[in-house]
Amino acid sequence: MFLASAGFLTALVLLALPWWLHRRESASTTPQPVASLYLLREASEPRARRRVLRYRWLLLLRAALLSVLAIAFAQPVLERFISSDSAPAAVSRLVVVDVSASMTAVWDQARVQAEDLLTGRAALVGAGARLELLTQMTEDPAAHQAGLRDLAVSAESVSFDGLLGRLSSIADSLVEVGEPLEVHLISDFQASRAPERFNGLIAGATRPVVLHPLNSRSGNWFIESLNADNLIVRGLGTAAADLPVQIFADDELLLARDVTVAADGRTALPLPRIEAGRHDIRLTARLAVDDALSADNVGFYVIPQASEQRVTVLADVAAQQVYVDAALAAIGWESAGDDLSGYPVIALDPRAAAEALGNYLENGGRALVFSGNNARSARRLPVLENPVVASVAPSTGQRIRIADQNHPLLQALSGWEDVLVYQHLPVSEPGGRVLLRLDDGSPFLLERETGRGRVLVFTTSLAPDWTNLGAMPVFVNLVAVALEYLNEAMLPVEAIAGQRLMLPPGNTQIIAADGSRMLTLQQSQGLEPVSIATPGHFELRSTAGGQGRRYLAVNVSTLESALTSLPPAQLDRWQSALAGIDSASPVAQTVDGRFDLPLAPWLLLVLLLVALLEPIVANGIPFRAAPAGRAVR
Amino acid sequence: MRSAGRDHPRERLLTPEVLAGLANLELVARAVVDGSIAGLHRSTDFGFSQEFAEYRLYNPGDDLRYIDWNVFARTDRTYVKRFYGSTSTRLLVMLDVSASMQPGLPGSAVLSKLAYARFVAAALIHLAHRQHDAAGLMLFDDSVREFHPPSARALEIRHLYHVLDKAEAGGATRWSEVLQQAGARIRGRSLMVLISDCYLPPEAFGRALKQLGVRGHDLLVLHLLTPEEKQGPAAGVVTLEDVESHQRLDVDALDLETNYRQRLADHLQAMRRAVLASGGHYLQVDTDQPLNSMLHQYLTFRARHP
Numbered sequence: 001m002f003l004a005s006a007g008f009l010t011a012l013v014l015l016a017l018p019w020w021l022h023r024r025e026s027a028s029t030t031p032q033p034v035a036s037l038y039l040l041r042e043a044s045e046p047r048a049r050r051r052v053l054r055y056r057w058l059l060l061l062r063a064a065l066l067s068v069l070a071i072a073f074a075q076p077v078l079e080r081f082i083s084s085d086s087a088p089a090a091v092s093r094l095v096v097v098d099v100s101a102s103m104t105a106v107w108d109q110a111r112v113q114a115e116d117l118l119t120g121r122a123a124l125v126g127a128g129a130r131l132e133l134l135t136q137m138t139e140d141p142a143a144h145q146a147g148l149r150d151l152a153v154s155a156e157s158v159s160f161d162g163l164l165g166r167l168s169s170i171a172d173s174l175v176e177v178g179e180p181l182e183v184h185l186i187s188d189f190q191a192s193r194a195p196e197r198f199n200g201l202i203a204g205a206t207r208p209v210v211l212h213p214l215n216s217r218s219g220n221w222f223i224e225s226l227n228a229d230n231l232i233v234r235g236l237g238t239a240a241a242d243l244p245v246q247i248f249a250d251d252e253l254l255l256a257r258d259v260t261v262a263a264d265g266r267t268a269l270p271l272p273r274i275e276a277g278r279h280d281i282r283l284t285a286r287l288a289v290d291d292a293l294s295a296d297n298v299g300f301y302v303i304p305q306a307s308e309q310r311v312t313v314l315a316d317v318a319a320q321q322v323y324v325d326a327a328l329a330a331i332g333w334e335s336a337g338d339d340l341s342g343y344p345v346i347a348l349d350p351r352a353a354a355e356a357l358g359n360y361l362e363n364g365g366r367a368l369v370f371s372g373n374n375a376r377s378a379r380r381l382p383v384l385e386n387p388v389v390a391s392v393a394p395s396t397g398q399r400i401r402i403a404d405q406n407h408p409l410l411q412a413l414s415g416w417e418d419v420l421v422y423q424h425l426p427v428s429e430p431g432g433r434v435l436l437r438l439d440d441g442s443p444f445l446l447e448r449e450t451g452r453g454r455v456l457v458f459t460t461s462l463a464p465d466w467t468n469l470g471a472m473p474v475f476v477n478l479v480a481v482a483l484e485y486l487n488e489a490m491l492p493v494e495a496i497a498g499q500r501l502m503l504p505p506g507n508t509q510i511i512a513a514d515g516s517r518m519l520t521l522q523q524s525q526g527l528e529p530v531s532i533a534t535p536g537h538f539e540l541r542s543t544a545g546g547q548g549r550r551y552l553a554v555n556v557s558t559l560e561s562a563l564t565s566l567p568p569a570q571l572d573r574w575q576s577a578l579a580g581i582d583s584a585s586p587v588a589q590t591v592d593g594r595f596d597l598p599l600a601p602w603l604l605l606v607l608l609l610v611a612l613l614e615p616i617v618a619n620g621i622p623f624r625a626a627p628a629g630r631a632v633r
Numbered sequence: 634m635r636s637a638g639r640d641h642p643r644e645r646l647l648t649p650e651v652l653a654g655l656a657n658l659e660l661v662a663r664a665v666v667d668g669s670i671a672g673l674h675r676s677t678d679f680g681f682s683q684e685f686a687e688y689r690l691y692n693p694g695d696d697l698r699y700i701d702w703n704v705f706a707r708t709d710r711t712y713v714k715r716f717y718g719s720t721s722t723r724l725l726v727m728l729d730v731s732a733s734m735q736p737g738l739p740g741s742a743v744l745s746k747l748a749y750a751r752f753v754a755a756a757l758i759h760l761a762h763r764q765h766d767a768a769g770l771m772l773f774d775d776s777v778r779e780f781h782p783p784s785a786r787a788l789e790i791r792h793l794y795h796v797l798d799k800a801e802a803g804g805a806t807r808w809s810e811v812l813q814q815a816g817a818r819i820r821g822r823s824l825m826v827l828i829s830d831c832y833l834p835p836e837a838f839g840r841a842l843k844q845l846g847v848r849g850h851d852l853l854v855l856h857l858l859t860p861e862e863k864q865g866p867a868a869g870v871v872t873l874e875d876v877e878s879h880q881r882l883d884v885d886a887l888d889l890e891t892n893y894r895q896r897l898a899d900h901l902q903a904m905r906r907a908v909l910a911s912g913g914h915y916l917q918v919d920t921d922q923p924l925n926s927m928l929h930q931y932l933t934f935r936a937r938h939p
Contacts (some may be wrong), residue, residue, distance in 0.1 A: 031881050032872065032874065033874050033876045034874070034876065035832060035876060035877075036830070037882050038834075039832075039893065039897055040893070041896075043871070
């Protein structure tokens with residue numbers, strides 16, 4: 001059967017080339033040069049010439065080389081014929097359904113198409129902010145139906161930038177090497193989720209992909225913005241309308257009003273002033289309208305609690321206070337200084353002071369502590385009570401290195417290389433999380449949660465004979481970030497559905513409206529990113545932040561609200577770019593995302609060109625001057 | 634004038650085969666000219682060469698530069714001096730160096746047409762110089778490759794030998810343009826000797842030559858023919874390639890034997906008529922004939938056309 005293949009027939013034609021080049025006329029007919037043909041006349045009858053093959057061994061060599069190359073090229077064709085003869089083409093399918101919020105408008109169509117495609121050997125994937133494999137590659141219809149039941153539209157948003165690359169990775173893990181597989185992507189292909197560059201649409205694709213675009217209604221009103229001051233309602237592809245809006249504060253109706261939105265326009269609605277109290281205030285805006293997408297008709301916001309928390313900065317000598325005051329002034333914080341009226345208890349007895357500080361922290365106080373001569377005398381670290389394990393000896397200066405790269409406090413700081421530490425308290429480590437170390441490995445900055453409070457302790461004073469840290473630019477940033485961190489301002493208050501968040505170290509839990517805990521232990525300790533898929537208000541419970549309820553508002557991305565699909569021309573271009581990918585011989589992809597095409601076919605092509613050009617050039621065909629007159633018959 | 638014969642020992646020295654062994658073209662020219670002229674009766678044509686012949690009474694119109702004033706002082710009569718052999722002619726040798734003149738064509742004799750033409754040109758130049766005439770040289774194929782206007786200076790003459798020595802064959806021939814350029818470059822009435830194998834239609838050749846004739850030049854065409862050309866290509870060869878146009882042609886051996894020579898004779902006759910019709914003179918020169926024989930033909934021609 002393979003003898004009828006195009007490759008084999010082409011090879012037969014190519015074999016004729018060396019034969020044609022090697023034939024020549026018999027020696028007796030070599031043209032004889034003469035001064036002029038002027039007085040000569042052409043023979044009346046054409047003369048039959050006998051042609052002979054010259055250099056027969058070379059001809060055999062060339063023909064053999066071409067034959068090998070022809071067989072090498074025909075082999076994939078041969079294999080394809082064999083496989084097609086032995087069994088019908090069994091192409092597995094990976095059905096991918098876009099579960100972004102915008103798919104709400106076309107969800108029924110999407111389910112029907114997915115059901116139609118889930119035949120034979122197939123797998124189902126829901127594509128939101130994450131790719132979720134709903135069924136493994138199987139031919140079991142029951143498994144397919146189960147996957148379809150689990151398939152649900154989410155509030156997340158999927159980006160088409162690099163999506164096919166991620167899908168190809170999943171596809172490669174589902175089938176054997178060389179097994180043909182088609183990827184079917186069902187989506188409304190929103191233009192707002194397309195990458196800026198076309199290359200992003202096809203980056204990483206190693207499998208043939210069939211696009212199944214769904215048409216959606218384009219008119220949509222949505223809450224574009226909600227904050228403590230106003231609400232912005234916007235329409236895209238809509239006519240002018242009066243839309244009823246309700247705004248709730250902590251589940252109590254705050255405002256109900258009709259908002260007039262112009263055609264394809266936006267309207268801002270000012271909100272009454274809401275005073276933040278000891279707890280966060282949850283704002284919810286509801287737009288009562290029946291449009292293409294309902295998920296974006298609700299907006300959530302959190303008004304953070306009033307900043308009543310304090311951070312106590314302890315520095316035991318006046319020389320340190322200069323640097324602390326300068327840093328606080330630079331970042332706009334007010335220092336109580338000698339005015340201690342804000343504190344409920346002032347104990348002058350050192351032991352009583354230590355006890356009061358402990359109570360303060362236990363009850364949720366926060367402290368930033370610099371050690372000094374008093375701690376050296378006491379041979380214990382302030383607050384943490386870590387014993388000083390060696391004598392304090394001045395040095396020429398040690399540099400600081402970061403011990404905990406993932407700590408949010410340190411990720412925003414740079415410039416440690418200029419800081420030199422001449423003296424420090426060499427303390428034992430247990431009793432705190434070490435964030436910074438010195439060159440000799442001893443702790444420089446430690447953190448500990450004490451009761452509901454949190455404390456950061458430096459093992460050095462800010463005095464110039466201890467360190468130059470207070471005079472370095474990093475110090476102002478350090479104080480600013482440390483105070484922000486201790487004041488728990490780093491807890492997120494807003495997020496987009498599906499967005500990846502990192503919670504601060506410690507023990508934070510996210511509680512949904514139904515009271516369920518949403519985080520794993522790793523996530524709650526700030527060691528893994530957190531992603532919330534559904535919009536709404538979520539309570540943040542932190543063991544260190546017991547000064548009031550904290551909330552997180554999760555909204556649908558406004559990208560989902562623009563229901564305009566990619567232009568048909570661009571979809572066609574995308575599909576055309578994907579059409580050339582061969583399912584049976586997936587293109588190898590390197591780790592960094594670049595394509596490495598298989599080398600063997602190119603080498604074969606080069607060899608073929610050499611094999612064809614070599615006899616042509618060697619026989620001088622291209623360089624022979626064409627006869628100006630009649631050619632030799 | 635004595636007729637040339639190949640059995641004379643001196644003339645055997647002037648055969649092309651012998652001359653081909655002489656490396657110096659000037660030496661060849663001297664050998665040809667001196668060997669040819671020696672033994673000849675001195676020309677009865679008087680001219681203004683340096684060899685004194687006689688006195689003649691001055692006639693009105695004679696050049697005053699040649700009055701012998703010493704004789705006038707002694708005798709009170711005006712005589713003018715007369716010299717032997719001087720023709721006061723400007724000679725321009727036009728040599729075809731197209732590919733058809735090239736050496737090494739299969740079956741050719743010892744001397745190619747180009748080598749033989751070199752000897753002829755050198756001899757003519759030497760002869761002119763010997764008579765104190767100006768001589769020039771033009772090499773051409775499809776364009777004028779070299780042009781040296783006539784000059785009587787020995788240094789220039791020697792340079793012409795050098796140019797001839799280095800001449801190589803190549804290219805096709807475009808007669809009309811070349812002869813038009815030659816006519817435009819040469820100033821004054823001159824004797825033009827065109828040396829070529831003349832492979833072109835006689836009508837076209839005649840039209841090209843007329844461009845020279847109307848300018849008042851004397852024209853002598855030396856038509857070179859090799860023995861092979863006279864005999865025709867070898868009978869066994871049936872595919873021929875033109876060395877200038879690279880055209881190929883299958884020819885019939887029988888046609889070569891029966892019709893070729895007749896076509897050649899017709900062509901030579903037509904060329905002669907074309908040259909004569911354009912006011913020129915025609916000499917057929919066989920490359921196997923001794924050069925002194927050719928030179929005798931030339932001198933005879935010059936005697937008839939001073």
